[in-house]
Amino acid sequence: MRDNRTKQIIRAGGLALGVSMTIADPFVAEVIGAAGFDFVLIDTEHAPIAVDQLQMLLIALRTSASTVFVRPAANDATLIKQILDLGAEGVVVPEVNDAASCAAAVAATRYPPLGRRGFGPRRAARLEGGRPAYIARADDEVAALVMIESADAVAGIDDLLRTPGLDGVMVGPADLAVSMGHLDDFNHPDIRARIADVRAACQRHSVPFGIFAATEQAARLWAAEGAGFMTIGADTQFLDQGIAKSRALAESLRQSR
Numbered sequence: 001m002r003d004n005r006t007k008q009i010i011r012a013g014g015l016a017l018g019v020s021m022t023i024a025d026p027f028v029a030e031v032i033g034a035a036g037f038d039f040v041l042i043d044t045e046h047a048p049i050a051v052d053q054l055q056m057l058l059i060a061l062r063t064s065a066s067t068v069f070v071r072p073a074a075n076d077a078t079l080i081k082q083i084l085d086l087g088a089e090g091v092v093v094p095e096v097n098d099a100a101s102c103a104a105a106v107a108a109t110r111y112p113p114l115g116r117r118g119f120g121p122r123r124a125a126r127l128e129g130g131r132p133a134y135i136a137r138a139d140d141e142v143a144a145l146v147m148i149e150s151a152d153a154v155a156g157i158d159d160l161l162r163t164p165g166l167d168g169v170m171v172g173p174a175d176l177a178v179s180m181g182h183l184d185d186f187n188h189p190d191i192r193a194r195i196a197d198v199r200a201a202c203q204r205h206s207v208p209f210g211i212f213a214a215t216e217q218a219a220r221l222w223a224a225e226g227a228g229f230m231t232i233g234a235d236t237q238f239l240d241q242g243i244a245k246s247r248a249l250a251e252s253l254r255q256s257r
Helices: 005-011 026-033 051-060 077-085 099-107 130-141 151-155 157-161 173-179 189-205 216-224 235-255
Strands: 016-021 039-043 067-071 090-093 143-148 168-171 209-212 229-234
Touching: 005 016, 005 067, 005 229, 016 026, 016 067, 016 235, 026 039, 026 051, 039 051, 067 143, 077 090, 077 099, 099 143, 099 157, 143 157, 151 157, 151 173, 151 189, 157 189, 168 189, 173 189, 173 209, 189 209, 216 229, 229 235
Parallel strands: 016 039, 016 229, 039 067, 067 090, 090 143, 143 168, 168 209, 209 229
Antiparallel strands: none
16 A cells, blocks of 8 residues: 555645545546645545446546545445445545544544454555555555534534544535534634634644635635645536636627627
8 A cells, every 4th residue: 555645744734735526537537636636535425426436536546646535425334444445545534423423434444453444455455565565554544534514523523533543634614504504604604613613623632624625715714724634626616617717708709799
C-alpha cells in the first residue's frame, strides 16, 4: 500500500485540498485525477454510484497522485469493508452522531485487534507490494474520517473526538443546517457558530478539522481558521460553472450582433 499523502499533510498540520466526485464515469475520474489535487472524494452517499461503478472509478484513478477517499452511503461496516477492499485509501463516514457511532465507523476501517474489519482486500492487496505489504500498512495508511453533520454530533463533539484511531472529522454544513432547522438558510449565523465550536473542539483534542467548502468565500474563511483539509469543488459544480460562463458568453455574442 502506498503512503497516504493526504493523511501525512493533515498530521503535519498542513492544508490538504480536494474535490468531490459524483459522476460515475471513468473518464471524468481520470481527468480529475490528473488535475493534481491532494485528494479526490468519491461520494456514494448522494450520488448513484454502485459498487461495480466505484471499482471502475478507482481503476481510472490508479495513476493519480491524489489520495482517493470514498464517502459510503451509510455508516455501515459492510459498505466500508467493500470500499476499502476495492483499494480506497480512506473513508469519510456519514451518520456519525455520537461517540458510539464514531467508534463503530473507525473500527470498520481497522483489522483486529484494533478494529473489526473483515479480511478480503481483493483489489487493494494487488496495488503496491502485494498482500503482505498491504497487511503490514493498511491500519496505518487507511484514513478513518467521519462526518459531523448534525446538531447531536456537535453537542457531543468532545466525547466523539476521543475515539481512538480517528484521523479527522469533516463538517457537512448543509446537513448541519438542516438538522438545526435552517433548511432554507444554509448561511444562518448559528451554523457558522456551531462549525466554530467543532473547530475549537478539534484544536482541544488535536484532531484534524475538515469541511466541505461550497464557495470560495467559505474555503478562504476556514483555511484562515486553520482547517486541515477541505473539498473546494465538485465535478457537477465544475459543469455548472462552465455552463454558466458559456451561457453568459452566448448572451453577450447575441447582443453584440
